[in-house]
Amino acid sequence: MRPYLAVIADSFHSALASRILWIAFLAIWLFLAALAPIGYHEDYTTTFRWFDLDNGTQLKAMLARGLVDPKEADTALGRIARTFPAEIKRQLRQVAEGDDVRIDKSALADSLNEAMDDESWYDPDAWRSTVRLRELRELDELPEDQISTSQRRRRARLRIEAALPGVFAAQAARSITLSYAGFDFPAVFSIGKDQFVALVNQIVVPVLMNWLLGFALIFLGILVTASIVPEMLQPGSLHLLLSKPISRTLLLLSKFLGGCAFVFLCVCQLVIGLWLIAGFRLDIWNARILWCIPVAVFLFAVFFSVSMFAGLRWRSAILSIGITCMFGAFVMVIGFIGGYFDTLVRGPDRVSQLAFSDDQVVISTQGGGLKRYDPATNRWRELLETEGHRRDLIVPPIQIADGAIASARIRNGRFNLYGSGSLDLLVLDVANDWEPKPSLRLPIGTRRLFKIDDRLVALNNTGLMATPIKAARDAIDFASDSEDSDSEDSDSEDKESQDSDSSVDASTDADRASAGEEQPAGDAASSSIGVTAWISDLLRMQGGPTEDFQPILPKQVTLTEPVRVTTVPGRSSLVIYTRGRLAHISFGQAAAGDGDLDSATVVRSSFADGGRVVADVMLPGDDSRQAVLAASDQVVLVAREDQPVRWIELSGLETVAEAEPPESQQVLSMTALGSTGQFAMLTIDGRCHVGWCDGDTLKYQTLPWSDVAAIDFQEQTGQLVIAHHIDQVDFVTVDSGNSGGTVATKVVRTIRPTLTSWRSVDRYLITPLRMLTPQTGELSDTVSALVSGKSSFVLGQADADQQEVIRLKIARPVLSCSVFLVVMLTLSCMYFSSRDF
Template sequence: MKPYFAIVVDSFHAALSSRILWIAFVAIWIFLIALAPIGYHEDYTTTFRWFDLDNGTQMKAMLARGLIDPEESETALGRIARVFPESVERQLKQVAQGEDVRIDKAALAGALNEALDNEDWYDADAWQATVRLKELRELDEKTADELTESERRRRARLRIEAALPGVFSVQSSRSIMLSYAGFEFPAFFAIGKTQFIALINQFVVPIIMDWLLGFALIFLGILVTASIIPDMLQPGSLHLLLSKPISRTFLLLSKFLGGCAFVLLCVCQLVIGLYLIAGFRLDIWNARILWCIPVSVFLFSVFYSVSTMAGLRWRSPTLSIGVTCMFGAFVLVIGFVGSYFDALVRRPDQIARIAVAGSDIVVACRGGGIKHFDPDSNLWNELIETDFRRHDLIVPPIRLNESMIASAQIRNGRFNLYGSGSLDALVMRREDDFDPKPGMRLPNGTRRMYVWDDSLLALNNAGIMATKMQQMVDSVASSEEQDDAESDETAGELDLNASGAEVSADETIPKSSAAIGAAAWISDLLRMQGGATEGFVDILPGNVKLTDPVRLVFAPKLDSVVIYSRGRLMRLGRPKDGSMAEGAKLTVEVERTIEDSDAAATVIAASGDAVLLARQNESVKWFRASDLEAILEFEIPEGERLIAIEPIGQSESFAMLATSGQVWMVSRKDDDTVTTRPLDFQDVASIEYVESLGQLVVAHHIDSIDFVEFPSDKKLSGKTVRTIRPSLTGWRKVDQWLITPLRTITPQTGELSETVAALVSGKRSFAIGGNNEDDTEVIRLKIARPVLSCAAFTAVMLALSCVYFKRRDF
């Protein structure tokens, strides 16, 4: 082994003699020295930013009502509405009169920030009627002398949020402020330390891997090592080496390892330096960051195998560098095209929600479309076009009866939950081939609809509204009759105009909004901010206010609904007197407060007398539904985050979908322990239990579906009774037969950053967002695929190089 080791050392010495290497060393040291003064400190989240205003439409309506409604003048809402400057107040009054006025969110946020420093607007009695979170109650108990300036501003922000419930996006109570050499950056991260560490591990480290280690350092490495093989092939040098008792194959591999050893030295300096800076300056002592070292050397070996082959073939360092750069460009283009197809072809077609009516299936897709499966053609037919360019939000479709499904489309809902324009229910009937027909107008901001016996419930961040199911069904026929009447009327007007009849201005121009009384304005503002529309009534008790994250599930065994709202778990029973559709309120039967991460993304489900609740970065909690007492806690299998939980009938068994795409079945034993069992599905996007069929519907691999039936003995072993494997069309076919094979045979060097993200964070997947459960972006990291593709390519290139070197007479 000594001769081979000597060759490796000789190659390393050859690399050390390069001026480019020492330039790279100096550049690394300068970069680390420049990065060393970075620091951070954690403080309370106080300042409002324009993107904190999650529901701008609702905020305008609430503030306008606070200005013009005499009953609101001394409430928390009315007092906050009067803190805005005169220009904004004038615009709000125009909103109150029915005008479509756009108000700059930055101006609203700026006025609220000024209010943080001057709390003349605050009145303790007025705020008693608001929902005050635990954090605000604790701060209110402190005297002025006990509060720091940050705590005082934090308290002021929480008071403003309490006066405007549902307006602001959920933010962490703590923020990370970055600094450099003692000077604070103007921007801050409204996340706590745990989320900050996750941000570093899952995003910053992969970016460093992509650009610093995966581009700059690899390119420099090729420049330095490209001459190793051509120099070896010089007549005198090659003859001297071959005169020793070594084989050509091991000679070439030793030279190859010598080049990799150079990159190892550079990467070690950079990664260890970054590790120490992250530890000493950011308090992030994560030894997994050191995984970047072997992965970076492995990445370099892929490109160096091409450089080695080119050096053998042409014996020129310049050509070796040129061929390697062309190979890198080819890999980059294939990776870019693959990412393009992932984002714009595959993801928009991925099933997000499922509704089953009889044998018909309607799904909502990630791209904002709705589709119906046609078994005759074995294709998904688009009912609402999937378009990645739009930012619409689809209200999850629900089954109304055996032949009817309802949904809704919120225009621009991904940016503003209240969307653009009114929100009409879309009713799809079998007799119309599930062509969407407009139905009743839903309350603004409706995020979910539910069927409860003969009532239809609509949930938004303002409350829960109810209407009679039959009224929704009848609204479709009424809409069709109205469309026919309008068509006839339009035709008549065209005839009159054609005959020369004049149309007066009074007949064509609607009455000015100024003619509407103040009471009508207030009523319109209430609907604008998410209140009940015509046909709906608010059924939420007056003492219950919903604050994100909000989740609602049914507990049929107890004839109740279970609601989770920002740390409060409540079970609400039916109205004791009257019907919900007639305005009778639900009654709070049991309530529990759940401490810790009350703002964390949450999923919830109920089955029999059991309620399952999972919050991000916490164990799953099992409650008894009757009194909401916590029975037990258990960890999520493999440590993943749950994005959906579905009850399996009333058996007190559940199906849990993790971000990794794995479905876990769980049930409780008599000794208060749980049994978990994975279902044999991968890359699952959505699950839905269909009570009428007694089956769990599993959507996986973009748009494939399986129906799984479970026995009643709680063995958690399901049996697939129906499968849907749709035929591919259009760009999906191009992706299947062209792009995927190209990505398979091409080393996926760009995806190695995902491998690093998984190694550094210890997670195979993660979710972005989550306060709106229907708009959570799940990212599943590719771990093994890029490693296998790069390893196979490197092995093939080295094998070809060894064969060429062995057989060729140099």
């Protein structure tokens, strides 16, 4: 053993004698010294930034209405609108007149920031009718002589958010501000300390691993170590070594281990230095950062194995460097092609939501497509084609009647919830061979559809609006008749248009007369009618009710992000989560208040009255976090990010039990399994779990499916539907009759669609090629998982249904690199042992 240790020590000495090593040391010390003055401080989130404006179109519409609508003059909205500079107010008036005016979000945010410095716009009576968050109520109770400047600005921001509900993305109450040598960075983070720590662990450290450790240091390491093997093969050196009683294989492996000395010495200094800076300067004492050291050395070993074999074969350091660089380029190209297929071939086909009607299955995909399973061809048939150059958003499809499913497509909705163009309800039914047919015009910004009794309910950022399902289905025939009527002569159209205009004028005058108002004459009357029309258009622009969809929320309920809604099976009610507030709203007979009415009349009157709040509670914890809801006829299950799962009794919204999520993984979606008292939960790691309450304890059981993309419950058959491995679907029965307190599952139907051409290329060519090629670039995923302790995370803070889930590739790169490393070392040892040097 001593001779081999001497060889390894000699390699260490050779590395320390290298000038390139000391140049690298100096560069590392300078980099750490330049990074050391970084710091941070945490303060209240006060400043508006352009990306805080989640709905710029709605903000313009609201501010324009606040300027032109006389009814808004003394409201919170009107007071805020009048604080804007004259130029922006001029543009807002143009918006009110129907002009397509683009107003920079940064200018709107700057105007709101200026308004926070002077709160002359604030009036307690005007804000009494707004929805004030718990934090705002607490700040309002503080005496003026005890409130700090940052608290004052925070209170002003919350007041502005209360006056403009639904406009701003939910932000943490406190934000991180980075500093350098005591000077604050001009850019302010809109995240709290927990999110900042997650950002460092999941994004910053892997980026450093890719560029500083995975590129710069490894390239330098190859430059230094490429000459180790060619120098060993020199006649004098090799003969001296082989004169000792040592094995050629162990000699070569000792040289290989010694060659890793360069990277090991450099990586230790860099990683330990970064760990100390993160701990002392950013208060992130995460010992898992030190995992970067063995991973970086392992990564270098993969490349050094190629350099060593080239050195044995050609005995040239220059050729070793060149061949290793060519190998690195080849690996990078394969990784790029694999990433291309992940993003543009596999990702767009992944199931996002499911809907059922009898034996028909309709899915929406992450690529913005809508598909139906065709048993005859065993393929997913495109109903709405996925277009790669756009990022459309599909409103999750739902069954609205036997043989009918409803959905919608928001053009460019991933970049803007309001999208571009009109938003029409799409109805798919058996009579039209399941082809999507446009129906009623949906409220702008609709993100979800629900079915309550005989009503179709649309959720957007302003509230809930409903229309009769029969009207939605009848509108398909009406649209077809309208297309046929386009061939009629223009004189008839002009006459109808004139009659319509006359009826509008007459109805307007009649309404004004019935209200006891004096009818203005001439231009004044036209101006009044014009303002009324503008206000109606502005209400529609900001997501207000349309001609067909009317609001149904009780007046005391206002939606504030983050928002989640779920219906209650078997009841005319729903459960709403809005910024920490959980409310149970009923539209049944209790809401109508008349037990003598027939059921149809009860439903109609209750929807018209907006229903009633059965129970209302504020949940503890950070109310800016996204939530996931599911409800049965007796229970509501609530799961919020980084918080326990709560089992809540429906009637009074009292918490019965709470527990950590399954395997401490964030919950993405949940669904009740009928009236069994069980819930299926999809977690961020792609696993499906069944949960139930045993007394005051929540219990979970993990089902055997992996890479799960979506789950749902088919009420007609009582089956849990699991979509997994991109677009495969299983229909499963879940039985809870086991004495051991576990559940049993049985697959009763499967969908294994035939692969498309590009998917076939991915499965049979790209995937094997990626397995045979060491995926060195994916080792950054391994680092991210080791450092953060999480195998998956959510990218962005969008609506929970549309969040992009990143599942880290942990085992695959380690396996592929390990196999490649063993193969290369074996070939090198065999070559070295069989040749006479």
